[in-house]
Amino acid sequence: MPKTQQAPAPSASPSALAGVRVLDLSRVLAGPWATQTLGDLGAEILKIEKPGVGDDTRSWGPPFLTDAHGGQSDAAYYTCANRNKASLTLDFTTPEGSEILRALIPHHDVLVENFKTGGLAKYGLDYDSVAKLNPKLVYCSITGFGQTGPYAPRAGYDYLVQAAGGLMSVTGQADGTPGAEPLKVGVAVADLFTGLYATIAILAALRHAEATGQGQHIDMALLDCQTAVLANQAANYLVSGQAPKRLGNAHPNIAPYQVFPSADGHIVLAVGNDGQWQQFCAAAGQPDLARDPRYQTNAQRVANRDSLIASLLPIMAGRTTSGWIVLLEQAGVPCGPINTIDHVFQDPQVIARQMQQDLTRPDGTPIPTVANPIKMSVTPPRARRAPPALGADSEAELKSLLGLSDAQIEGLRAKGII
Structure with missing residues (x-):
């Protein structure tokens, strides 16, 4: 078994994003990857999840976690993108639930969502509506194809975008060789790249908001990001006019x-x-x-x-x-x-760089995670919270942010709103 690194205890070193609060309305990977990165850098992330169900990836197994009592818990997939977050279950499709979410918005600096284009407008949670509640808010929308253009209404998934965005056309064995066909990458890179570009955009927008008091709407599209990271292959086409082809494990511009x-x-x-x-x-x-x-x-x-x-x-x-x-x-x-x-996790270099960190939920459930790869000398990323159980922080967050009483919280729970 590989050696593991227990997450370090909170230290006196400052966090780069200390004091930044993020409402995370995203699910699956691209949005959660962005918000986890912000959380690693010190932001407080409040993940909003559907009562009784939560993020889709909680059920995307096997494998599943084993909780402290030996029972089945969340899927491993969920744990890869939800460290350093609190979980609040809230059905904001109901009038009462949407009002609670709207009441939370003035307490936050950033909102991240990945609903279909225009999908939140009917709940009064689109950018134009919530900007009236918090003009300084940085509002990041992540979709498959963006807020504009002929494909804007379409649902977008990583696999489809790897195909439509050209990546699969240059991945796989060359035509005429055994096993030749377009292939997707073994991890959801369109989602991951979009999550990282979203993080960059959010940080830039936060700096602008802090300087001017003006928030803005960030429009991130998986297809845009996949097109951007074609990098040298895109440049090869734009310069030569020839579409690159699959070369298996060979490089189009270097040999051997x-x-x-x-x-x-x-x-x-x-x-x-x-x-x-x-x-x-x-x-x-x-x-x-x-x-x-x-x-x-x-x-x-x-x-x-x-x-x-x-x-x-x-x-x-x-x-x-x-x-x-x-x-x-x-x-x-x-x-x-x-x-x-x-x-990989037995490699001495990976061990030396502490790329595995073991976290533990308050109930004792152990969760091994991959550490944030960013190394900073003054404000390093820190794993402060294990990926939360569904709704683990609902009561605490509603009390601390909105001042709700025990009776009010129990009433919301009885109605299925939280």
Whole structure:
């Protein structure tokens, strides 16, 4: 089993977003990823969930957590994006519930939601309505296709956006090779990138609001973000006019930069420049390759990729993965193993960087989580709260923020509003 890092006890170091309060009306991944990041940086996140049901991902298992009493709890999926949050169950589709939510808005600096375009207007919770309650509010809407354009009314899902946004067209084995077909990435990267871009936008809007007192509406779309992170592949098309194609594990602009079979598995060889190519040839004992005029520059190696790879395949198969890593690291040539996820968390570098943190709910339920990767010398992210049980903080939040009495809270619970 990998070594784990218990979340550190709260320290005296300040939090970058201390004092910022966020209403989180989002579900699944893109919105929760953004709000978890804000929470890690010190913001207080109040997650609004449907009574009795909660975030969709609470049921997206197996696997499920085992609670302190040995029973089944939330799905592991839910825990990946809901650290450092309080959970308030509230049915804001009812008039009384929407009034409670509207009463909470002046107490918050940010609202994040991922309902269909226009979906909150009927409850008086759209941006134009709530801006009247809190002009300084930063209101972030996350949808599949944005608030404008012909696709705005459509529901958007990561898988569909990876397809429509071009990512699947450049992911997978090349046409004409075994198993050739467009493939999605193994995690929901359109959601995750949108969550991170949303975080950046929220931080910029908060700075503006603090300076001017003026909030604003942030319109984040999965398709926009997926298009943006096509990065060099998009630039390749815009410059050449040619749509990039799938290359399997090869790189469109660099060679050799791909997976090779080794004597006992596979290895990633990542030769990023001409100097590294010469270092590779010397370490591998291949002076003829080093002198070959077809492979002197990266542009030549890309143009002659097929013959280059054909020459390298038997060479790379002549050593074990670990043997190549030892040899090439000494030569300064980037390379590495292809770890399964269990090996990732056993990797000494991952352990040294404390990328697993174990949290515990107040009821004793243990929850292993992946730590925030941001390292800051003065205001580091902190895991202050385990992902909350559904409605765990309803009573406390309604009392502290709205001053509701025990009797009022019990009345709301009896009506199914909380």
